[in-house]
Amino acid sequence: MLVKALFxxxxxxxxxxxxxxxxxxxxxxxxDRADDALALAKRAGFKLIMISNQGGIAKGVVTKERVDEINALLQSILATKNASLDLLYYAPYHPKYPKPEYDAFKSWRKPETGMIRQAQRDLAAQGLEIDFANSFFIGDKQIDVECGLRAGLRSILVKTGYGEEEICKEKHTLPELVANDLCDAIDYVLKINRANVVRHA
Ligand SMILES: [Mg+2]
Known part of the structure; x- marks a missing residue:
């Protein structure tokens, strides 16, 4: 079965x-409103897949166990709004802090697409195929935009966090949309999704 996804x-x-x-x-x-927006995307049939660089693990500023606790807390907060993430991936690797146990995750560190490919394999194991043409990558850094584009996804940059619009221009990795925040980004995704549903009805 073909499924749409939000990375x-x-x-x-x-x-x-x-x-x-x-x-x-x-x-x-x-x-603000990230939980409500994610709940709407989930209800519209999007798989919600977290793709996070956590190079702080290789750096030694945070443990893998703590990252898991932080993600579990995030999940419990999102669950109260029926907005929990379907799959979570993070890359512990950092190029400046090589560690034998994390170097295997080099291809996972954004802008590399290893985490997206892993998600693709994990969904395939459930009989699900990602509809890349109608799936999106949403992030606040240029590496997020580039990662999405490299994987064949539609990229959206949000202005929260680093909001690296200028760096995207410099590196010629332009997102399809620059949104104020996740809520605005998902609003855009759902408008396109509704138009597609009407067209195919
Ligand atoms: Mg970020």
Whole structure:
């Protein structure tokens, strides 16, 4: 079965980013209306898939266990609005801090597309095939936009977090849309989705 998906960066897109890595549970603060927006996308049939670089693990500023706790807290917050994520991936690798146990995840670090390919395999195991032409990558950095484009997805940049619009221009990796925040981005996705549904009805 063909499914649409929203690939989502975490820090600066779903939750507020900080200048360093997110390392503590009290740093998990949802960006305004992100939960309501994700719930609408989920109800419209989109698989919600988190794709996050967590190089702080290789760097030694946060443990893998803490990242799992932070993600579990995020999931519990989203679950109260029926907006929990379907799949979560993070890349512990960092190019400046090589560690034998994490170097296998080099191809996972955005803008590389390893996490998207892994999601594709994991969904295939459930008999689901991603409809790339109607699926999106939403993030606040140029690497998010590039990762989405490399994977054949439609990229949206959000202005929350780093909002790297100028860097996208410099690197010639232009998103389909620059949205104020996740809520505006999902609003755009759902408008396109409704138009497609009407066209195919
Ligand atoms: Mg980010």
């Amino acid at each position: 989502l960066d975490r820090d600066g897109t779903i939750i507020h980013d900080s200048s360093e890595s997110i390392v503590a549970l009290d740093q998990v603060r949802l960006i």
